[in-house]
Amino acid sequence: MKALIIGCGIGGPATAMALQRAGIEAEVFEVYPASAEGVGAFLNVASNGLDALRVLGAHRKVMAAGIPTPHMVMWSGTGKRLGEVANGLALEDGTVSHTILRSDLYRVVRDEAVSRGVPITYGKRLVDFEDTGDKVVARFEDGGEAVGDILIAADGVRSRIRHLLDPQAPEPRYSGLYSLGGIVHDAGFAGEPGVYNMIFGKRAFFGYTVTRTGDAWWFANLPRALGDVPADWKPVLLEAFADDAGSAAELIERGRADGGLPVHDLPPVPTWHRGRVVLTGDAAHATSPSAGQGASLAIEDGIVLARCLRDSAGHREAFERFEAERRGRVERVVAYSRTISNGKAAGPVARVFRDLALPFFLKKTASQESLAWMYRHHVAL
Known part of the structure; x- marks a missing residue:
């Protein structure tokens, strides 16, 4: 059997x-003419x-390129500590x-696939496919x-294959948030390295973590009408966090704001496969980054799909x-x-209720077992 995989993000090489x-x-x-470093x-x-x-033997290099971040502390915009939860379970x-860095994760996974002999061709934008019954042709x-023999869509939230497979498939839905981020080198922040500080501000959401070398990695989620993109995001962010306690304004001022991208996810997609074609990763079930699961789910998909293909009588099964x-x-x-994204985009009245309810919610979800369904999930090959 030969599989054609469309998309060389994280899920494509892992699959x-x-x-x-x-x-x-x-x-x-891959549609882009070159790899995605940077x-x-x-x-x-x-x-x-x-x-x-x-399971793929690729975890050590990914961990070496990243920073451990096992905990999250939640704060209100007034500086009140709302609670703490695990960022995954050990x-x-x-x-x-x-x-x-997304570019580092991409580089590690892509390079690992290439080192194992996986061919990757760039500058190939899929426009159509034909299922002939005994083969599938990508054009x-x-x-x-x-x-x-099969065509696997790993082409993201705006998947061309999803639309071709089912023209009535749901479109990505806007979460109401724009996402931006940056890294401030030698920030000199005190605090425990690897702990995310998440601030539910009066107008926007802010998160940051500190590395052992003192750098600060930050991101912001800003409620905004879709398409309302300023020429310069920095003054917009500074205004959004001007009245909040914490370090948001200082970090934004000291660095460059990258991104400015609208956050989308997908409602349930009715058709995941037809004939010799199947959707995976964001093409099938794009999630907002609020749960930090997009890349992980795509990698899980690749492993489960490979096992099912190996152990089944044919591609349909x-x-x-x-x-x-x-x-x-x-879908869970x-x-x-x-739900988390909706809390970040809360209005003035909803914000008051959120800040009152969140400490109780965090206590309920602080135990390992409450989120074990997500973080303890194991896929085998």
Whole structure:
């Protein structure tokens, strides 16, 4: 069997490595003309994502490129400590969630796939596919074609394949938030390294963590009308956090604000597969970054799909088993993450109730078992 994988983000190379371990040939096609070093801010690889990378033998390099971030402390915009929760649950060997530059995570996973002989072709924008019954043909904008036994969509929240598979598939939905971030070198902040401080400000949400070298990695989620993009985000952010206690304004002032991207997720997608074509990762179940699970779910998908293909009588049975195993979990994560995003975009009245209720909610979810369904999930190959 040969698999054609469309998309060389995080999920595409991870899926290719999982397929390779299952004895299935895979080739990756990427729309961009070059690799994505230096693209994107930073993200969370939760403990379940690192556990999945361990199945592929790729977790150590990812951890070496990131910083351990096992805890989150929540604050109100007035400076009141609302509570603390785990950012993932430690694995049996003590491994905790890590924060990593997206470009570093991409580089590590991509390089690992290439080192194992996975072919990756850049500058290939898929425009259509044809399922001939016994094969699937991917057609690209440059006139080229590729033929395989199955076609795997790892082409993100605005997946072309999802639309081709089902023209009535739901469109990405806007969360009401724009996301920005930055890194301030030698910030000199006191505080425990690797602890995320999350501030529910009066007008926006802010989070930061401090590295052992004193750098501060920060992000902001700003409620804003979709398409309302200023020429310069810095004064907008400074105004948003001007009346809040904490370090948001100082960090924004001292650094550069990168991103300014609207946050989307996907409502439940009815059709995950048809014939020889299947959706994975953000193409099937994009989640907002509020739960820090997007990359981890994509890696899990690749492993489960590879196992189902290896252990099934054919691709139809494999895709059905894949969806049956994954749909309930990923839709629960999407819903959980959307709830968190809604809290970040709360208006004045909702904000008061949120700040009153959040300490009780955090106490309820502080125990390991309350979030074990998300962080203790293990996928095998």
